[in-house]
Amino acid sequence: MQKFDVSILGFGTVGAGVYKILTGNHDDIAHREDLDLRIRKILVRDFEHEPNLGLADMSYFTTDFSEIVSDPDTRIIVECIGGVEPARTYILKALDAGKTVVTSNKEVISKHWPEFEAAAKNTGAGLYMEATVGGGIPILKTIIDSMQANNIERIMGIINGTTNYILTNMAESGVSFSEALSQAQKLGYAEANPTADIEGFDATYKLSILSSMSFHAHMPVDVIYREGITRLSSEDFDFAKKLGYEIKLLAIGKKNGNNIEVRVHPTMLPKTHPLAAVRGVFNAIFVTGHAVGDIMLYGQGAGQMPTASAVVSDVIYACHSDGHHKYMTFRNEEKMTDEVNLVENFRCRYCIRVNVVDEPGTMAAISEVFAKHNVSLKDVLQLGAPDNGVSSRITFMTHEANEFDIRSALSDIGKLTCVHAIESMIRAEA
Amino acid sequence: MQKFDVSILGFGTVGAGVYKILTGNHDDIAHREDLDLRIRKILVRDFEHEPNLGLADMSYFTTDFSEIVSDPDTRIIVECIGGVEPARTYILKALDAGKTVVTSNKEVISKHWPEFEAAAKNTGAGLYMEATVGGGIPILKTIIDSMQANNIERIMGIINGTTNYILTNMAESGVSFSEALSQAQKLGYAEANPTADIEGFDATYKLSILSSMSFHAHMPVDVIYREGITRLSSEDFDFAKKLGYEIKLLAIGKKNGNNIEVRVHPTMLPKTHPLAAVRGVFNAIFVTGHAVGDIMLYGQGAGQMPTASAVVSDVIYACHSDGHHKYMTFRNEEKMTDEVNLVENFRCRYCIRVNVVDEPGTMAAISEVFAKHNVSLKDVLQLGAPDNGVSSRITFMTHEANEFDIRSALSDIGKLTCVHAIESMIRAEA
Numbered sequence: 088m089q090k091f092d093v094s095i096l097g098f099g100t101v102g103a104g105v106y107k108i109l110t111g112n113h114d115d116i117a118h119r120e121d122l123d124l125r126i127r128k129i130l131v132r133d134f135e136h137e138p139n140l141g142l143a144d145m146s147y148f149t150t151d152f153s154e155i156v157s158d159p160d161t162r163i164i165v166e167c168i169g170g171v172e173p174a175r176t177y178i179l180k181a182l183d184a185g186k187t188v189v190t191s192n193k194e195v196i197s198k199h200w201p202e203f204e205a206a207a208k209n210t211g212a213g214l215y216m217e218a219t220v221g222g223g224i225p226i227l228k229t230i231i232d233s234m235q236a237n238n239i240e241r242i243m244g245i246i247n248g249t250t251n252y253i254l255t256n257m258a259e260s261g262v263s264f265s266e267a268l269s270q271a272q273k274l275g276y277a278e279a280n281p282t283a284d285i286e287g288f289d290a291t292y293k294l295s296i297l298s299s300m301s302f303h304a305h306m307p308v309d310v311i312y313r314e315g316i317t318r319l320s321s322e323d324f325d326f327a328k329k330l331g332y333e334i335k336l337l338a339i340g341k342k343n344g345n346n347i348e349v350r351v352h353p354t355m356l357p358k359t360h361p362l363a364a365v366r367g368v369f370n371a372i373f374v375t376g377h378a379v380g381d382i383m384l385y386g387q388g389a390g391q392m393p394t395a396s397a398v399v400s401d402v403i404y405a406c407h408s409d410g411h412h413k414y415m416t417f418r419n420e421e422k423m424t425d426e427v428n429l430v431e432n433f434r435c436r437y438c439i440r441v442n443v444v445d446e447p448g449t450m451a452a453i454s455e456v457f458a459k460h461n462v463s464l465k466d467v468l469q470l471g472a473p474d475n476g477v478s479s480r481i482t483f484m485t486h487e488a489n490e491f492d493i494r495s496a497l498s499d500i501g502k503l504t505c506v507h508a509i510e511s512m513i514r515a516e517a
Numbered sequence: 518m519q520k521f522d523v524s525i526l527g528f529g530t531v532g533a534g535v536y537k538i539l540t541g542n543h544d545d546i547a548h549r550e551d552l553d554l555r556i557r558k559i560l561v562r563d564f565e566h567e568p569n570l571g572l573a574d575m576s577y578f579t580t581d582f583s584e585i586v587s588d589p590d591t592r593i594i595v596e597c598i599g600g601v602e603p604a605r606t607y608i609l610k611a612l613d614a615g616k617t618v619v620t621s622n623k624e625v626i627s628k629h630w631p632e633f634e635a636a637a638k639n640t641g642a643g644l645y646m647e648a649t650v651g652g653g654i655p656i657l658k659t660i661i662d663s664m665q666a667n668n669i670e671r672i673m674g675i676i677n678g679t680t681n682y683i684l685t686n687m688a689e690s691g692v693s694f695s696e697a698l699s700q701a702q703k704l705g706y707a708e709a710n711p712t713a714d715i716e717g718f719d720a721t722y723k724l725s726i727l728s729s730m731s732f733h734a735h736m737p738v739d740v741i742y743r744e745g746i747t748r749l750s751s752e753d754f755d756f757a758k759k760l761g762y763e764i765k766l767l768a769i770g771k772k773n774g775n776n777i778e779v780r781v782h783p784t785m786l787p788k789t790h791p792l793a794a795v796r797g798v799f800n801a802i803f804v805t806g807h808a809v810g811d812i813m814l815y816g817q818g819a820g821q822m823p824t825a826s827a828v829v830s831d832v833i834y835a836c837h838s839d840g841h842h843k844y845m846t847f848r849n850e851e852k853m854t855d856e857v858n859l860v861e862n863f864r865c866r867y868c869i870r871v872n873v874v875d876e877p878g879t880m881a882a883i884s885e886v887f888a889k890h891n892v893s894l895k896d897v898l899q900l901g902a903p904d905n906g907v908s909s910r911i912t913f914m915t916h917e918a919n920e921f922d923i924r925s926a927l928s929d930i931g932k933l934t935c936v937h938a939i940e941s942m943i944r945a946e947a
Contacts, residue, residue: 108666108808119733119846120665217663223809225663232662233647233655235550236538236829303549361815364794378538378826379653382816385791386809396808399666413837416549 088117091406092127092160096152096177097168101191101218102129103139104395105165109402110143116399122406127161128154130177156180162409163402166190175199182206182214187412189401191218191394197295197308204414213412215401220293221246223393224386225400226372230300231413237376239301242340243516246293248368248388249277249284250316250336254353255366258324258333264317276368286315290338290351298340298349301374304427305417306340312350312431319353323511326440326482327355330468333363334513341433348430355438355515432491436465436515438484439493441500442507445479449505453481456503460496462488478507484515518547521836522557522590526582526607527598531621531648532559533569534825535595539832540573546829552836557591558584560607586610592839593643593832596620605629612636612644617842619831621648621824627722627738630729634844643842645831650723651676653823654816655830656802660730661843667806669731672770673784673946676723678798678818679707679714680746680766684783685796688754688763694747706798716745720768720781728770728779731804734857735847736770742780742861749783753941756870756912757785760898763793764943771863778860785868785945862921866895866945868914869923871930872937875909879935883911886933890926892918908937914945 093109095102109116109124117123129147131137140148152173155161164181166188168174174195181188183206190196196203196216207214217227221244230239245251252274253267262270268285271277283289291311298306316336327334337354340347356363361383365371370388375381387393405412419427443449450467457464466484485493493512501509523539525532539546539554547553559577561567570578582603585591594611596618598604604625611618613636620626626633626646637644647657651674660669675681679701686697698715701707713719721741728736746766757764767784770777786793791813795801800818805811817823835842849857873879880897887894896914915923923942931939 104808112666112668112808115668116665121846224812225659228663229655229659232834233658233830234826235546235833236542236826238542238545361794364791376826378534378542378822378829380817380820380823382654382814384812384814386812390810392808393810396664396666396806399808400663403665404662407841407843411837411841416551 088121088123089406090123090125091162092125093163093165093402094128094130094155094158094161095126096130096155096164096166098129098131098137098139099167099169100391101394101398102165102167103142104391105167105398106143108395108399116403120403122403124402124406127158130155152177152180156184156186161186163187163189163405165398165402166192167398168192169194171195171198178203179206182210182212185210185212187213187215187405189215189398189405191398193219193289193292193296197292200296200299201305207412208414211412213405213408215405216296217401218394218397220297221370221372221384222386222388222390223396224370224372224384224388225397226297226384227300229384230374234374234376234379237378239374239376240342241375242297242301242372243362244294244297244338244372245335245362245365245370246297246338246372246388247284247290247336248370249281250290251365251370252276252368253285254316254319254334254336257319257321258328261321261324263321264319285317287313287336287351290336294338294340294349294351297338297372298347299417300415301340302342302347303416304347304419306347306349310349310429312352314352316353320511323513330438330482330484331358332356332515333358335362335365337362337516339516345426346428346430348433350433353513355513357517360517432489434487434489436485436487437493438482438513438515439497439509440480440482440511442478442480442510444505444507445477446505450481452503452505453500456499457483457485457496460492460499462492462496480510518551518553519836520553520555521592522555523593523595523832524558524560524585524588524591525556526560526585526594526596528559528561528567528569529597529599530821531824531828532595532597533572534821535597535828536573538825538829546833550833552833554832554836557588560585582607582610586614586616591616593617593619593835595828595832596622597828598622599624601625601628608633609636612640612642615640615642617643617645617835619645619828619835621828623649623719623722623726627725630726631735637842638844641842643835643838645835646726647831648824648827650727651800651802651814652816652818652820653826654800654802654814654818655827656727656814657730659814660804664804664806664809667808669804669806670772671805672727672731672802673792674724674727674768674802675765675792675795675800676727676768676802676818677714677720677766678800679711681795681800682706682798683715684746684749684764684766687749687751688758691751691754693751694749715747717743717766717781720766724768724770724779724781727768727802728777729847730845731770732772732777733845733847734777734849736777736779740779740859742782744782746783750941753943760868760912760914761788762786762945763788765792765795767792767946769946775856776858776860778863780863783943785943787947790947862919864917864919866915866917867923868912868943868945869927869939870910870912870941872908872910872940874935874937875907876935880911882933882935883930886929887913887915887926890922890929892922892926910940
């Protein structure tokens with residue numbers, strides 16, 4: 088039986104989960120996988136502020152990374168520190184030393200993947216990151232090891248549990264965004280500073296990784312269009328429900344030839360779509376391949392044991408791949424090149440709610456602006472009672488239109504004297 | 518770039534799909550996977566009855582298997598013949614000759630896996646079977662390569678598209694079983710002889726493979742409890758709808774310590790369960806691991822390109838694993854042994870509809886029989902109007918009970934003078 092020594096960087100929620108599985112399931116893994124996985128060292132910042140120190144024998148712990156990276160027995164380093172530094176430096180040093188790295192750190196991977204990949208190739212070390220996207224859901228391995236025969240045309244994912252919890256709560260209980268957020272914070276689903284989740288940054292990190300793998304083209308975080316969920320109101324959910332839609336924060340990637348679009352924004356989905364049924368903190372990723380058609384993977388996108396399950400799965404996979412690790416091939420380099428054409432003027436449907444002066448000619452004036460900007464209307468609905476006899480609300484659902492045309496149309500519509508305000512614009516996907 | 522010659526056995530729907538992907542996506546696969554995959558030979562039965570001969574150059578085709586197995590260039594043999602013979606003989610000869618086998622044939626794998634596994638280990642050849650379960654859905658790879666850190670506790674799958682199409686149609690259009698079956702036959706979703714699908718045999722083949730992998734214990738087809746969908750009536754769907762359930766043909770496996778249960782039968786699922794939303798010919802498999810929790814994979818369980826996608830995925834995986842193929846480890850041998858305890862007296866909830874004499878004392882008499890057999894009732898509902906003033910229908914939903922207790926209780930209830938007939942018994946899962 089092959090023996091592999093594993094060291095863990097960071098002993099927070101995920102690191103401690105990895106420790107629990109590697110020790111608690113040691114014999115099962117040995118029996119089924121013919122691998123003797125041993126914990127070697129655990130890096131912590133200090134010995135005062137670590138909540139999980141009691142789990143393991145004190146002899147495992149060190150505060151000195153060089154002790155781990157120079158340890159000849161450590162063949163695999165699990166990085167669960169999170170954030171960019173010192174994680175980036177440690178990962179690079181580990182790969183340079185020829186040690187295989189397994190990480191759950193989506194931010195550092197999304198921002199520094201190409202340099203990690205180069206370092207890994209240079210020494211023949213492995214680099215594994217299943218836990219960075221979708222927690223326990225094996226979406227990256229599915230793309231790499233099960234969809235190789237496919238040209239992936241589209242990915243649509245609910246990949247942030249915090250925002251999905253908030254949106255589910257707003258849809259089902261009718262609460263406002265701020266109420267839903269504070270409930271999520273009370274339950275520990277949202278952090279005290281919730282910006283990374285609610286503004287969609289976390290989803291862009293994950294979409295960068297997911298779309299880069301799916302399209303074999305490195306898609307840096309900063310090319311992803313991003314819009315968070317903070318502007319959504321209870322009224323948006325009322326109108327969506329009346330129209331037969333759910334509102335989800337989707338991470339979307341589409342590829343057509345060399346044209347690739349990547350975006351994170353609130354999205355209306357028909358209630359019959361499999362993603363529409365994903366409630367609470369659950370995640371799901373819907374992928375379309377030219378051969379396999381639509382597939383969807385669903386599960387827990389966060390949490391100690393689901394995330395640790397993905398990390399340990401990568402550790403075992405890395406052991407079996409020792410000496411013949413596979414590396415990603417990207418069609419482009421760090422910067423977008425000619426071979427990949429980033430589509431910023433993407434196309435989708437749009438649901439637009441306008442608060443208007445309740446008088447003859449209003450509908451004609453707005454429709455004319457849409458027409459001028461090549462926006463064709465699918466449904467026009469005057470739902471909801473007039474507020475006070477002088478204003479009224481009109482909801483427009485467009486056919487597929489160009490993003491830039493919509494932006495110009497909305498700018499012009501906002502200037503019409505018959506329009507009080509553009510209350511809401513939410514993109515819609517099939 | 519490594520070159521691999523692939524020969525295909527059988528050129529029906531799946532074989533032709535594999536040919537289409539290997540030729541049509543050759544350059545993409547070469548670029549992304551660094552593999553030059555070539556078709557070498559295609560085995561057909563004869564040259565008269567093959568519908569897809571026109572797809573490929575005639576020089577590929579042969580009717581002589583020995584030409585393929587003795588060909589030194591052929592390193593991978595894709596078996597898409599289906600059925601037991603001659604597939605079994607060809608697979609064994611291929612493995613004995615050291616050639617890696619990729620198959621989509623669930624029947625032959627479910628019936629002869631241990632001898633194939635032994636032959637493969639003996640020569641170091643690979644044996645891959647992703648396409649046997651769930652068509653294009655990568656469920657086996659998920660279990661093998663992404664859930665290794667988990668003790669899998671439960672699997673529940675909709676793994677037969679024909680029956681799911683029929684049940685969806687019965688639920689949504691209120692048609693009878695025979696109407697739904699003949700519609701499925703007209704659309705090509707059911708075969709002229711539909712027995713393998715509607716009696717659940719196809720699902721038992723797949724569950725044998727799925728549960729053997731999940732539980733690391735070989736579960737032969739003949740130990741699986743099997744009940745088809747032919748006895749389901751429109752009334753069953755009416756009652757299920759009133760109670761908030763969908764009826765699905767589920768393949769279920771549960772493991773608790775050394776106790777394993779495996780069964781295929783119509784199952785009531787609450788409408789809120791992710792599997793309840795799987796409509797038409799789609800498949801989905803819901804798996805619970807001790808660490809990862811619940812995950813679900815959804816997609817097309819059949820069809821040319823989804824199935825071929827899974828086959829080619831295995832081919833690519835096999836190329837990368839050349840020289841270091843992994844083999845399954847089973848806790849038991851071909852026969853069930855002490856280490857695996859097959860649970861035939863499994864536990865679940867039961868929904869039972871009884872047609873009774875509409876007179877005082879009936880409810881008491883039936884309830885007493887249930888109590889005598891340790892069956893505790895959760896809900897008792899007298900739904901639906903009496904048919905003719907002398908008979909009435911009572912639906913019982915039990916708490917979890919033992920299968921054998923239910924069978925004895927139903928036998929005794931059937932003998933009561935106040936009971937006209939036990940109209941229906943459908944098991945229910947969470």
